[in-house]
Amino acid sequence: MRYLSTRGQAAPHDFEGVLLAGLAEDGGLFMPESWPSLSPAEWRALRGLPYPELAARLIHRFAGETLSLETLRDMTTAAYAGFGHPAVAPLVQLDSRSFALELFHGPTLAFKDMAMQLLGRLFDHVLARRGERITIVGATSGDTGSAAIEACRDRGAIDIIILHPDGRTSEVQRRQMTTVLSPNVANLALNGTFDDCQDLVKAMFNDAPFRAEMRLAAVNSINWARVAAQIPYYAHAALALGAPDRPMAFSVPTGNFGNVLAAWAVRAMGLPVERLIIGANRNNILARFLAANDMSMRPVEPSLSPSMDIQVSSNFERLLFELLGRDGAATAETMQRFRAEGRMPVPDAAWRRATGLFRGFTLDDEGTLAEIRRLWTGQGYLADPHTAIGTAAARAHAPEDRSIPVVVAATAHPAKFPDAVERATGNRPPLPARLADLYEREERYAVLAPELADVEAFVRAHARRNTA
Ligand SMILES: *Cc1c(COP(=O)(O)O)cnc(C)c1O
Numbered sequence: 001m002r003y004l005s006t007r008g009q010a011a012p013h014d015f016e017g018v019l020l021a022g023l024a025e026d027g028g029l030f031m032p033e034s035w036p037s038l039s040p041a042e043w044r045a046l047r048g049l050p051y052p053e054l055a056a057r058l059i060h061r062f063a064g065e066t067l068s069l070e071t072l073r074d075m076t077t078a079a080y081a082g083f084g085h086p087a088v089a090p091l092v093q094l095d096s097r098s099f100a101l102e103l104f105h106g107p108t109l110a111f112k113d114m115a116m117q118l119l120g121r122l123f124d125h126v127l128a129r130r131g132e133r134i135t136i137v138g139a140t141s142g143d144t145g146s147a148a149i150e151a152c153r154d155r156g157a158i159d160i161i162i163l164h165p166d167g168r169t170s171e172v173q174r175r176q177m178t179t180v181l182s183p184n185v186a187n188l189a190l191n192g193t194f195d196d197c198q199d200l201v202k203a204m205f206n207d208a209p210f211r212a213e214m215r216l217a218a219v220n221s222i223n224w225a226r227v228a229a230q231i232p233y234y235a236h237a238a239l240a241l242g243a244p245d246r247p248m249a250f251s252v253p254t255g256n257f258g259n260v261l262a263a264w265a266v267r268a269m270g271l272p273v274e275r276l277i278i279g280a281n282r283n284n285i286l287a288r289f290l291a292a293n294d295m296s297m298r299p300v301e302p303s304l305s306p307s308m309d310i311q312v313s314s315n316f317e318r319l320l321f322e323l324l325g326r327d328g329a330a331t332a333e334t335m336q337r338f339r340a341e342g343r344m345p346v347p348d349a350a351w352r353r354a355t356g357l358f359r360g361f362t363l364d365d366e367g368t369l370a371e372i373r374r375l376w377t378g379q380g381y382l383a384d385p386h387t388a389i390g391t392a393a394a395r396a397h398a399p400e401d402r403s404i405p406v407v408v409a410a411t412a413h414p415a416k417f418p419d420a421v422e423r424a425t426g427n428r429p430p431l432p433a434r435l436a437d438l439y440e441r442e443e444r445y446a447v448l449a450p451e452l453a454d455v456e457a458f459v460r461a462h463a464r465r466n467t468a
Helices: 015-021 040-045 051-063 069-081 112-130 143-152 171-178 194-206 208-214 224-240 258-268 285-292 316-323 328-341 348-357 365-379 385-397 418-425 452-462
Strands: 003-005 030-032 091-093 098-102 134-139 158-165 185-190 248-253 273-280 358-362 406-410 446-448
Touching (some): 003 015, 051 069, 112 143, 112 224, 143 158, 143 185, 158 452, 194 452, 224 258, 248 385, 273 348, 273 385, 316 328, 348 358, 446 452
Parallel strands (some): 158 185, 248 406, 273 358
Antiparallel strands (some): 091 098
């Protein structure tokens, strides 16, 4: 499998190259040259497989030159062995047609673990084979950073430095990052928003001498390997509910568009995905785009679902590339105008293609609390604020045909956002036993202004590549 940049200029890479590069040299994102398509018979043959086996077989379609099926199977088995549920990603029925796909049974209690636990192992394997080391730099609105740190801690060939917006993550999220005192882990809190953090990470990657000196690598959802590692759970849910012989809809609470892009990918691979519903909090650029082709940036506002407090959904570029008929030059120009003018000029025909499949939904904090309460009193289901936006979106936009099931991505454990859950239900969800002492553990992090030179100096000071 070869990968192309969405901006059409960078040389194609194989899976290993894409894993290590993260962002393409022309500033674009990597996409498979063509989607591996499975016939209905091939899909049926995958029904009933244990999650790690299904994951290995599907990811192998994207990584065949880099990794054997046996190697991948070893990695997926190890990656998901520590999860708190034997099914890894169980489906919980919420009502006659909707299901929660619980993606939060990993070590940091959010869906990011599903990809990150595998990504840490992929990096380790590839780097060991090459005798190299890398510096992972990432931006997080809360969940990505802790999942990445958990996946990379104490790995010999990796240093990891994570930027988060100071005071804008939940305390559990911050502590899950800042209490990891491994020598290869550093945390940086920036006086700014998540978008500022993400912009700085992009700026570091675009600083070619710095990028080469540090051997920068990405774990943000711009890394294709992460999207690839999210594809299996949508396939697993769909197969369990009767695909490829029954159509499905997915509802995904969305920030960077990475998770829902994986749901889109299983459709491109041949599963009958009828509709993709995108849930947003008041930072609803994608919902505004779908409603009225209004992809315009607004300031980020904090909400009860901080992992979705994002205005620039970086993975949207991958969908844009497809909507524009895989025209790299047109994608590059559209993205440049978005950067320059704060508004993305999507041609009407491309917007219409998007609205044929996607629906957008916005829920404010009051609505989110009401939905958490409704799920608790109605179904006895304790949902975190992100998941609640997904279930509300599912009800608002489920296909009229009631025989089509709607699978909601349950993206965080309720104990990760206990304040909101308690406000809504009066019930404070306890942390699972393995995290019970989180509030007593020592924290370590630095605070800086969002200035590229200062942040690069911090990274240089903490990357151990010189002393290796
Ligand atoms: C990261 C995250 C999201 C958003 O996922 P994207 O891939 O950025 O769209 C939603 N909910 C939770 C709990 C998250 O951690």
